Structures are given as C-alpha cells and as structure tokens.
Amino acid sequence: MKSNPQSHQSLYRSIRHRYLLGVLIIAVLSTAAYYTLLSSLSDSESTAYIVNLSGRQRMLSQHIALDAHRIYDAMLAGSPASDELTSQMRRNIHDMEAANHKLSSGLLSENWTVDLSTPCREIYFGRMNLYARVDTYLNLAAMLLSSSRHKDAQLYFEQINNSSEQLLTDLNTAVNQYQLEGEQRLNRLENLELLVWITTLIALLLEIVFIFRPMLSIVYASLKAQTEALESLEEIVESRTLKLEISNKKLKDIATHDxxxxxxxxxxxxxxxxSLIGLSKxxxxxxxxxxxxxxxxxxxxxxxxxxxxxxxxxxxxxxxKQETREYDHIYRAGGxxxxxxxxxxxxxxxxxxLERIRLAIQQNTFIYGDNIIPLTISAGIYHSNQFVLSKVHDIFRxxxxxxxxxxxxxxxxxxxAQRENDDISLAKESSTVDN
Ligand SMILES: Nc1nc2c(ncn2[C@@H]2O[C@H](COP(=O)(O)OP(=O)(O)OP(=O)(O)O)[C@@H](O)[C@H]2O)c(=O)[nH]1
Structure with missing residues (x-):
C-alpha cells in the first residue's frame, strides 16, 4: 500500500479549517460575554451612584431648610447663629450645588459621564424646572446666611420655607425617576446577559453539530481506512508468506525427495x-x-x-513402506x-x-497391464555394532x-558385512537364488 500524502494534506486542511472556525466562534462569544459583563458592572455602578446622589440631594434640601429655621430663630432671639451652624449650612449648600450640577449634566466626574434620559431632562429643564429651582433655593439659603438685616432674612426665610416642601416632593420625583431608570437598565442588562448565554449555548451546539462532529467523523473515517488498509496489507503479507512457505516446502521437497x-x-x-552415527556413538x-x-x-x-x-x-x-516401522526410513539412492x-x-x-522384506518382494505379485512381472532384490546390510565407523562414505562403501x-x-x-580381524567378511545370510 502506498501512503497518500495528498489525502493526508487535505485531511489536515479540513481539520485545521474547522478547528480555527470553532476557536474563532468561541473567541467572539467570550469577547461578547466579557463586554456585556463589563458594561453591566459599569452601568450598575453609575446607577447606584446616581440614585445615591439624588437621594443625598433630597436629604440636603431638608437639612438646608432646617438650617434656615435655626438661623432665622437665632436672629429672632437676637443672638447670632453659631459658627458651627453657619459652616454646616455652607457645606450643605455647597454639596447640594455640586449634586445639582452633576445630576442635571450627567458629568459625574472628570472621566465619568452618563447620558441623561428624556424624563430626567424634563424634570431638570422642562416644566418642573428643577435645576433652576434648586439653584434659586440654594441662592436664597446663601443670601439668608449672609444677610445682616432682619427684614431681608425674614424674606429669604419665608421663601425658603414656602418652596422647601414642593422642592422636596420634586426632588423625590427625581430620585424615583433615577431608581426606575436604574431598574430598567439592569433589567435590560439581565436580558442581554441571558441572550448572550443562550446564544453561546446555541453556538456551541451548532459547533458540535456542524464542526466538531463532522471533524470527528473525518478523523474516524481516515483511521478506519488506514486500519483497513493495514489489515489488507497484513493479509497480503500473510498470504504471501504462506505462499512462500509452501513454495519453500515444495522446493525443499523437490531437493530432498525423489x-x-x-x-x-x-x-x-x-x-x-x-546424525545416526552421532547417536550410535x-x-x-x-x-x-x-x-x-x-x-x-x-x-x-x-x-x-x-x-x-x-x-x-x-x-x-x-x-x-508397508514392511517397515514408522521410525525406519526408506530412500531412493538412485536408479x-x-x-x-x-x-x-x-x-x-x-x-x-531384511530377509523378510526380500521374501515379501519375491512373493509379491507385480501386475502392470496384462503382465505379471516377477521381481527380486539383492541387498547388502551394514550394522553399527559391527564396526567403529564415523564416516558416511565408509558406511556406504x-x-x-x-x-x-x-x-x-x-x-x-x-x-x-561383518568385521573379522579388521577385514570385512561377508556372512551368507540368505542364498536363495532365482535365476
Ligand atoms: N523405468 C526406469 N528405469 C530406470 C530408472 N532409473 C534407472 N533405470 C534403469 O535401471 C536399469 C539398471 O540396469 P543395470 O544397471 O544394468 O542393472 P540390472 O539390469 O538391474 O542388473 P543387476 O543390477 O546387475 O541385477 C537400466 O536399464 C536403467 O535404464 C527409472 O527411473 N525408471
């Protein structure tokens, strides 16, 4: 069997293409899953931050209203507000101002921006005009802080007092809106993650059906073909070996048999x-x-x-053959x-x-065609206990x-043949003569 390098190359190419395609799909899916997770983490982080910030803004509006009360009450009592109170109110104004700016612009930090939704824009810059109202509220608070005249302070305080409740309600609306949007965004991300997961599973299933299973079939078929080829090669070798053995046996038979x-x-x-000489010795x-x-x-x-x-x-x-035993051997020495x-x-x-054999031949009826052919033999016998001979040639002689x-x-x-005084004498064993 000849090995086929072309079929090996096409098998290698086919497996390599399928393997690369499989790896590519897995790489795309895992990248998609990675970015989905990343975006999900970032979104949940910004959602939590915004909800937290809007809640804090709502809380600060109440703190500022309370601070305004205390300062105004101190003024009414004729004693100046404590430094602690004024600096606390200043801090609250500053924090609420920063929160108002971040929430209305979406600029959470230098490198962190979120897009404001339409309802949020509507809350801050639409009919509710929350951004400007918070700004006004904070200005009033600032002016109350800096006012020295009782009359001015009363005016600012009353305006703060009158607007604080509605402002609180509207800030609460903003908090609820942020919470709602955050939940919606998280729901969308959950759905997206589910979609990525299902897509990954489907893609892997399709890979198994259309890439890996056919790939295994190709490899299996190739191995099977190779095994079959090998088996048929072994059969050929076996049959040739058998033929060779038979030929060798025939040749040996031809060389060793008449x-x-x-x-x-x-x-x-x-x-x-x-070998008989060896055994005899x-x-x-x-x-x-x-x-x-x-x-x-x-x-x-x-x-x-x-x-x-x-x-x-x-x-x-x-x-x-009939007249001899199984372990006796008969040869045709020639002619x-x-x-x-x-x-x-x-x-x-x-x-x-030997005498019995001679007699059996003499008494046997050899029939060829219509003829009965009489047959006799003459024989010379050598026995190994009569001589100390070690050469085949001498025994034959x-x-x-x-x-x-x-x-x-x-x-x-x-x-x-008998040994007598170192000379060979020939004992007469049978003298039947048939002339
Ligand atoms: N048919 C046949 N004859 C063979 C074969 N091999 C030898 N012969 C014959 O055997 C004969 C041997 O003759 P001789 O050597 O004169 O001996 P013989 O006639 O047997 O006489 P003695 O041995 O002296 O009794 C010859 O005629 C050979 O041709 C053989 O394979 N087939």
Missing part, C-alpha cells in the same frame, strides 16, 4: 546417517543400513517398457537402488527383517560391498 517414488533421496540420506543406539538393488531391472524395462519400470519402482517403494535405514534395532533383528557380494552370489539374497 519425484517418482516420493521417497527421500540420497541428499537427505547422507545427513540422516551423520554417544548413546549406543544402533542402526542398520540396507543397500537394496532390483535384480535385472534392465530386463523389466526392456521387456515391459520404461513406464512399467517406473510403476515397479513406485510399487516397490510402497511395499518397503533402481534403494536404501533402508532401520533405527534402534539390533543386529539379529535387522538381518531377519561397506554396505555397497555387501550388496555387490549378494549380486555376485547369484542375486535374490542378502549379504551382511
């Missing part, structure tokens, strides 16, 4: 004998190697044809020559067994010599 009889060939024979586990050759096989080929010869070779291989390796067997057993002796003795017999 294609006609399916028996092991000479190559495996040599390596098998190497270290653990005294004995084995016998029987060299078997079909008698007059050329005659079989010549009389019945080459295919009949092949058939005989295959049949003989089957017969040898019409077979090798039988009998494992874990003593000398006597081995020679008896000894077994071959025994076979040659069997042929020489007239065929259809076996000969046993």
């Amino acid at each position: 294609p006609l009889t399916k028996l092991r060939n000479r190559l495996t024979l040599e390596s098998d004998i190497e 270290t653990h005294q586990i004995h084995f016998a190697l029987c060299m078997i050759d079909i008698d007059h096989f050329k005659h079989v080929n010549d009389s019945y044809g080459h295919q009949a010869g092949d058939y005989i070779l295959q049949e003989l291989a089957l017969l040898l 019409e020559e077979f090798v039988l390796v009998l494992n874990r067997i003593d000398f006597k057993e081995a020679t008896d067994k 000894i077994a071959d010599t025994a076979l040659y002796a069997a042929k020489h003795a007239g065929r259809n017999c076996i000969r046993i």
